[in-house]
Amino acid sequence: MNTNTCLSVHQIGRKIQDKWLWRNLTFSLTPGSRLGLGGASGTGKTLLLRALAGLDPLDEGQILWSKEPGEDRNLTPKILPYYRSQAIYIHQQPSLFEGTVEENLQIVYTLAIHEHKTYNSEYIQTLLSQLNRPSDFLKRPAPSLSGGERQILSFIRALQLHPRILFLDEPTASLDPQTTEQIETLIDGWIQEKPHRCCIWTSHDRQQMERVTSDRLEL
Numbered sequence: 001m002n003t004n005t006c007l008s009v010h011q012i013g014r015k016i017q018d019k020w021l022w023r024n025l026t027f028s029l030t031p032g033s034r035l036g037l038g039g040a041s042g043t044g045k046t047l048l049l050r051a052l053a054g055l056d057p058l059d060e061g062q063i064l065w066s067k068e069p070g071e072d073r074n075l076t077p078k079i080l081p082y083y084r085s086q087a088i089y090i091h092q093q094p095s096l097f098e099g100t101v102e103e104n105l106q107i108v109y110t111l112a113i114h115e116h117k118t119y120n121s122e123y124i125q126t127l128l129s130q131l132n133r134p135s136d137f138l139k140r141p142a143p144s145l146s147g148g149e150r151q152i153l154s155f156i157r158a159l160q161l162h163p164r165i166l167f168l169d170e171p172t173a174s175l176d177p178q179t180t181e182q183i184e185t186l187i188d189g190w191i192q193e194k195p196h197r198c199c200i201w202t203s204h205d206r207q208q209m210e211r212v213t214s215d216r217l218e219l
Ligand SMILES: Nc1ncnc2c1ncn2[C@@H]1O[C@H](COP(=O)(O)OP(=O)(O)OP(=O)(O)O)[C@@H](O)[C@H]1O
Pocket: 016, 021, 039, 040, 041, 042, 043, 044, 045, 046, 047, 048
């Protein structure tokens, strides 16, 4: 057992229409690590991130999660809901509910997996100011948000839950350079705030990958 691992994957593989999309993948994420996942379009980065987040199946192999140093847990059906509350996948195109931005943030607490947490408007204000958004951003109807504003909402929705692992799937693709920089700073702060956090980031922007990640995995 590796005592210094957040997540470790062993010989995982995924098939699409009887062909292996990726196979024999084995790697670990250590606390504080930022893994850059590279590869051309269609090589399966999204499907890998979704599988690691417990949202998609694997065709072979095993994912082990260490909630605390020194423990390795198999992602069994029993543990999966809790794991999903701690390891969050941020979509390229986040789906939003009808209603305001604030209602979209609050609705996650009605899910059983987050019932032990509460909406913290003070923390939301902190995140909004770090992202240069006025407080009335919370009152905006979510369906009217631009692509970039949806990404911002998606980040705040994830970070308010204080996750341990983030799977970031081209998360700044719709953002302007200034907001991209703010998001990068936010993720950096989130990682450094607590030990035992880590992330995997995909981006087709090589310079961004160099800025925000320390290790690489190419598909
Ligand atoms: N549910 C599905 N059923 C069948 N094929 C799928 C499914 N989801 C994805 N695929 C296919 O699997 C391949 C990998 O898709 P994926 O979205 O993971 O690629 P990607 O590396 O993230 O691409 P990009 O860089 O363009 O975002 C693609 O050819 C896609 O069409």
